[in-house]
Amino acid sequence: MQRLHLLRLPRRFKVMCTSFDSYEDVTDKYPESKSILKKLQKDSLCIVVHSINATTISKHFPNEKFDEIIFNFPHLGFEDLHSHRALIAHFLHSSLECLVFSGFIHVALSSEQSEKWEM
DSSP, X not given: OOOOOGGGXXXXXXXXXXXXXXXXXXXXXXXXXXXXHHHHHGGGSEXXXXXXXXXGHHHHSTTOOEEEEEEESOOOSSOXXXXXXXXXXXXXXXXXXXXXXXXXXXXXXXXXXXXXXXX
């Protein structure tokens, strides 16, 4: 019986991380991010793409279909109930356009965000 070597099996999934800010803005705001971004991209374990607007995902990736799309702690930089609810609505609409039929969309909110935005 031949033994399977897990390292030789094809990867089952790929991970793409995006940020609204440019690479320069991210690394200026968060100096520790340079080493973190290098680790994420090491051995092509993760694709990192900057300057992505979450409300227009389908325009940034018109030929991609994703199994899961995750938006972690969205925020516009100011507090406004209607603006944040519009952000989430536009994100969900755009995400649906590039999601596989049986895919999932996840939005991680802090308890304060959930309460403030009446989600």
